[in-house]
Amino acid sequence: MSQPPPARDPGLQPERTALAWQRTALSVAMIALLLAFACLRGGFLVGTAIAALIALGAGATLFAARRGATRSTGTSPWTALTRIAVLLIATAALGAVFALIVLL
């Protein structure tokens, strides 16, 4: 059960986890930017501002992203997971509002 912590994992799990964080944060930033442009086109400027903020937050997550994952013991992803989930929920809510605006 208890392996020596510095042992290198041949499955590269910490590296894979860090990469998963990277592509998730990048995708959130991309979608938020897409939504920002869509809102800009639709004349929904408040939406553009919010989406740009979300993209900034995702970018910050990208650089802060789970350096913990590359260490192999004793860190919790909870804060980072919560942050990325909240960013995505905000994007979804904004997208829903934008769809409603187009719908009505």
Add this chain to the structure above:
Amino acid sequence: MDDRSAQGATPGAHDERRPRSVYGVGRDPDVRFSLANERTALAWVRTGLSLVAGGVALTTVAAIADLPWVIDLVALVACLAGGALAASALFSWRRVERALREDRPLPAPAALPWLVGGVVVLALVLGVFALVEIAQAA
């Protein structure tokens, strides 16, 4: 180096990791399992993200091409479902991590049947929509 990774270690008072509802119970599993759980949660986040992306794309197309309201409604539902998947990813990460720490069997992936059902319904709605469009054009 503390004794957290040692077998049978009980959560010590110095363990500051949050949430306490996860790290307050059981003992640390093999770190690879925790990392795999983290990646699974991220994969769920990306699934939700793709739903939001599809919704935003559909809305944009609907706004440009002046498509009927059905498409916009589908986009709205896709966005909301994507947000719900992000929340579900968070909670299922917590459930699985608790099960790992307490050495219990893993819970079933609760969001999976909903996702599959939603995609099937989406396909049916869009298929019926396409059929109606074709029938009207003919």
